[in-house]
Amino acid sequence: MFAIKTYNVISNVGLAVFPKNQYTINGVEEPDALLIRSQNLHRNVLPVSLLAIGRAGAGVNNIPLQKASENGVVVFNAPGANANAVKELIIAILILASRPVIPAIAWTKSLSSGKEADVTLQAEAGKNHYRGTELAGKTLGVIGLGAVGSKVADTARQLGMNVIGYDPYISVEHAWQVTSDIKRATTLKEVLSESDFVTIHIPYNEQNKNLIGANELLMMKKDATLLNYSRNGIVEEAPVLAALNVGHLRQYWTDFASDELLKHEQVIVTPHLGGTTQEAEDNCAQMVANTLRLYLETGQIKDSVNYPTVKMPFSSPYRLTFLHQNVPNMLGQITTVLAELNINIANMINASKGNFAYTMIDVDAVMSEELYQEFEQKCLAIDEIIRVRGLANPVKEEF
Numbered sequence: 001m002f003a004i005k006t007y008n009v010i011s012n013v014g015l016a017v018f019p020k021n022q023y024t025i026n027g028v029e030e031p032d033a034l035l036i037r038s039q040n041l042h043r044n045v046l047p048v049s050l051l052a053i054g055r056a057g058a059g060v061n062n063i064p065l066q067k068a069s070e071n072g073v074v075v076f077n078a079p080g081a082n083a084n085a086v087k088e089l090i091i092a093i094l095i096l097a098s099r100p101v102i103p104a105i106a107w108t109k110s111l112s113s114g115k116e117a118d119v120t121l122q123a124e125a126g127k128n129h130y131r132g133t134e135l136a137g138k139t140l141g142v143i144g145l146g147a148v149g150s151k152v153a154d155t156a157r158q159l160g161m162n163v164i165g166y167d168p169y170i171s172v173e174h175a176w177q178v179t180s181d182i183k184r185a186t187t188l189k190e191v192l193s194e195s196d197f198v199t200i201h202i203p204y205n206e207q208n209k210n211l212i213g214a215n216e217l218l219m220m221k222k223d224a225t226l227l228n229y230s231r232n233g234i235v236e237e238a239p240v241l242a243a244l245n246v247g248h249l250r251q252y253w254t255d256f257a258s259d260e261l262l263k264h265e266q267v268i269v270t271p272h273l274g275g276t277t278q279e280a281e282d283n284c285a286q287m288v289a290n291t292l293r294l295y296l297e298t299g300q301i302k303d304s305v306n307y308p309t310v311k312m313p314f315s316s317p318y319r320l321t322f323l324h325q326n327v328p329n330m331l332g333q334i335t336t337v338l339a340e341l342n343i344n345i346a347n348m349i350n351a352s353k354g355n356f357a358y359t360m361i362d363v364d365a366v367m368s369e370e371l372y373q374e375f376e377q378k379c380l381a382i383d384e385i386i387r388v389r390g391l392a393n394p395v396k397e398e399f
């Protein structure tokens with residue numbers, strides 16, 4: 001049995017991926033895996049039992065990745081699974097930022113038909129106060145052309161906007177997804193200075209902390225609108241409020257509340273709604289539940305943010321897996337231990353990601369508990385080996 005502990009609201013479609021006869025959900029204190037959304041784990045102690053964390057969503061800045069890697073905890077996310085939800089919200093916001101639909105609705109609601117008054121006439125007479133502008137022909141700057149940004153760029157083009165994209169680290173896969181008729185900016189300044197709307201779709205990490213501050217805001221067109229549906233730490237709040245106050249920036253739309261932002265009339269804050277649709281919640285939970293199962297049951301790693309992708313058919317009766325430092329001679333040391341115990345290798349694979357690496361070795365026969373314990377002890381005596389697992393071949397391997 002594997003034990004999963006969940007935090008946040010996780011879709012039942014995702015939870016249904018775990019067969020009841022093999023998994024307990026929220027049944028024990030020492031889980032094999034966590035399944036979370038935005039739960040902040042930075043202050044949590046990771047239990048020794050913990051093998052994996054599944055983030056049902058994109059951003060992993062709520063997870064202590066270095067600590068997880070060092071403790072042999074593989075962290076997975078659900079790349080792209082909520083991107084359409086964020087895209088649709090961004091498009092709605094671009095329209096709401098151009099046309100005062102929300103105040104117009106509130107005003108219309110306030111009309112009352114007294115004895116003489118006719119709400120239709122009042123509405124017709126007052127509508128000019130709610131004149132908007134159109135998106136077609138305006139320029140949208142998209143910072144980050146990953147799963148969300150590439151979709152936003154495409155749809156904005158379909159709406160007749162000019163689109164400038166900026167992503168110096170774009171993956172080949174996403175580069176293929178981005179429509180070819182957007183302008184590629186080579187500097188942040190280029191995208192900021194040419195856009196009427198700027199929308200940010202990048203991860204929060206040390207490098208992207210405060211990416212948009214006073215200097216960058218000055219690069220923006222006067223009267224432009226800034227959208228931050230990525231993370232609050234990417235945009236510095238004080239300079240944004242100052243830019244709004246002096247009339248340099250028109251509006252700031254964000255998914256991340258703060259006391260200061262909520263007080264400002266030209267800041268419109270949504271309650272971290274980007275990925276909150278039924279479809280996105282189902283997609284994310286289902287995707288990451290499948291990758292958790294794949295890892296827990298077969299040792300294979302897919303969509304991990306801290307360990308490499310490793311795929312190998314489970315064609316032998318027994319599999320050994322090793323999370324270790326990415327240093328020379330790891331394979332040599334592991335195979336020496338196997339040879340000492342007279343265990344024959346049927347198949348093996350090794351891959352690395354940054355400072356960490358993963359090795360899977362399929363062996364000819366199921367190891368007895370006693371033999372496995374001896375093997376594990378010898379392996380863990382090697383300083384650079386972080387975690388060892390022994391897995392019997394599951395009946396079902398496809399996820």
Ligand SMILES: NC(=O)C1=CN([C@@H]2O[C@H](COP(=O)(O)OP(=O)(O)OC[C@H]3O[C@@H](n4cnc5c(N)ncnc54)[C@H](O)[C@@H]3O)[C@@H](O)[C@H]2O)C=CC1
Nearest residue numbers: 058059144145146147148167169170201202203230274275
């Ligand atoms: N508001 C919400 O509910 C949601 C927020 N997000 C946030 O949006 C972020 C992006 O999500 P996805 O597009 O799914 O991730 P992704 O990983 O597919 O794309 C991120 C892109 O940003 C690029 N990038 C990184 N640093 C950059 C920089 N300094 N300048 C320009 N480009 C840069 C990368 O090369 C990559 O192409 C997530 O990390 C998360 O923080 C994602 C989903 C929902």
Ligand SMILES: O=C(O)C(=O)COP(=O)(O)O
Nearest residue numbers: 037038057058059275276
């Ligand atoms: O996927 C992301 O990065 C998000 O920000 C969505 O967060 P959530 O799952 O709604 O708490």
